[in-house]
Amino acid sequence: MTKIAIVYYSSTGTNYQLAQWAKEAVEGVGAETRLVKAPELAPDVAIDANPAWRAHYDATQDIPEVTSDDIVWADGVIFSVPSRFGVMAAQLKQFIDTQGGIWANGDTVNKVVSGMTSAQNAHGGQEATLLSLYIQMMHWGAIIAAPGYSEAEYTTAGGNPYGTSVTIDDNGNMIEDVEEAVKRQARHVVDIASRVNG
Numbered sequence: 001m002t003k004i005a006i007v008y009y010s011s012t013g014t015n016y017q018l019a020q021w022a023k024e025a026v027e028g029v030g031a032e033t034r035l036v037k038a039p040e041l042a043p044d045v046a047i048d049a050n051p052a053w054r055a056h057y058d059a060t061q062d063i064p065e066v067t068s069d070d071i072v073w074a075d076g077v078i079f080s081v082p083s084r085f086g087v088m089a090a091q092l093k094q095f096i097d098t099q100g101g102i103w104a105n106g107d108t109v110n111k112v113v114s115g116m117t118s119a120q121n122a123h124g125g126q127e128a129t130l131l132s133l134y135i136q137m138m139h140w141g142a143i144i145a146a147p148g149y150s151e152a153e154y155t156t157a158g159g160n161p162y163g164t165s166v167t168i169d170d171n172g173n174m175i176e177d178v179e180e181a182v183k184r185q186a187r188h189v190v191d192i193a194s195r196v197n198g
Contacts, residue, residue: 002031002194004186005074007066008081009038009091012052012172014118015080016060018164018182022078022116025183031190034073036066038081038091052172066095068102076112076145076193078186079133083117086125087132096136108140112193114147114185115163118174122158126165134162145192147185157181 004026008019019035026033040047040057047053071077081092102108115133117126134144147154148161157164157178164182167175 002076002190002197003074004031004033004076004078004190004193005066005070006033006035006078006080006186007038007070007092007095008035008079009089010056010060010080011042011047011082011089012050013056014166014168014172014174015082015116016056017174018080018116018118018166018178019078021179021182022080022186025186026078026190028183029187029190031194034070035063036070037063038089038095039065041091041094068099071099071111072102072107074111075197076114076189077142078114078116078189080116081129081133083119083125083129086128088117088129092133093136099140103140106141108142110196111140111142112145112189112196113137113140113142114145114189116165116182116185117163118166118168120168120170122167122175124167126160127162130160130162130165143192143196145189147181147188150188151184153180153184 010016
């Protein structure tokens, strides 16, 4: 059975929802999943300043935090992380930055990886965020499974060839309809990972 780790960071819930849709799709094609989150780094004063952030933080306490074991275990990894000034949020980057041990052992080589993201503006750094993730994945020796323009769902969702991305309005709602793009991208990761590890 192909094993997929879905690693996300979400402050107010958008990337958590993307990760949930990915999990649903991965399990729908018979693969095994682990849904795990990057540890929160922000202080309580920052979280408390945004009621949506506090609500989401409290509501997801039961989601386990990602560990190196989750990466070693997986045949493929789907990352979902918001854009922060055009790069991935620090919470996920810190986790990746601490994976030198498994990298040195060769445990990241040939992991099939793909990324999803969100931002508050249509040109608020989504593509740059995914590229920042993929640069790190190249150092891992991972196999990047970007969606390209291979399916209609990606174009309908906004046409980001690097991975599904969504714009969030001032009330925290997704503007584009990306659920099917997320699910298609997740199934794509399972397909490639099953070929690599078959």
